[in-house]
Amino acid sequence: MTENRKAEEEKGFTVRDRRFSARKEEEEKVKKEETFKKEGAKRESKEEEGPLPEITFINFIFSLSTSALIQLGEIQDPVTQKQSKNLPLAKQTIDLIGMLKEKTKGNLTSEEEKFIDNVLFDLRMRYVKAVG
Numbered sequence: 001m002t003e004n005r006k007a008e009e010e011k012g013f014t015v016r017d018r019r020f021s022a023r024k025e026e027e028e029k030v031k032k033e034e035t036f037k038k039e040g041a042k043r044e045s046k047e048e049e050g051p052l053p054e055i056t057f058i059n060f061i062f063s064l065s066t067s068a069l070i071q072l073g074e075i076q077d078p079v080t081q082k083q084s085k086n087l088p089l090a091k092q093t094i095d096l097i098g099m100l101k102e103k104t105k106g107n108l109t110s111e112e113e114k115f116i117d118n119v120l121f122d123l124r125m126r127y128v129k130a131v132g
Contacts, residue, residue: 057104057112061097065119068093072123072130087130094123 053059069075071090073083101116108116 057108058115061100061112061116061119064093064097064100065123068097068123069126072126074126085130087127090123090127090130094120094127097123 066075068090070077071086071093073085076083097116097120101120104112
């Protein structure tokens, strides 16, 4: 009999609340888990599209300039698929690029320096056009 008792103790037991609210919470939990799994699969398929570009100073400035163009309403936001203007945020992004230019002065290659100068000129002209 002691062997049976030990087997029962090792088995343990599970308590399940069968009230309405507990079932509802459990169903919501299952739905959230399914949604999480689907989103994970979407992210994985996007990652399989190809490798990300190399991280360089030029790519970083290019990324910031693309954000500024979205904020200026020049190009479509890839998330919302809409064009909208946010001029204060665009100005802040342009100023951020300008600050990076000043802080990296003397440490850039000639190619990087030309690129950041051209990007700043272009974005500032577009900003003036959007404001005026």
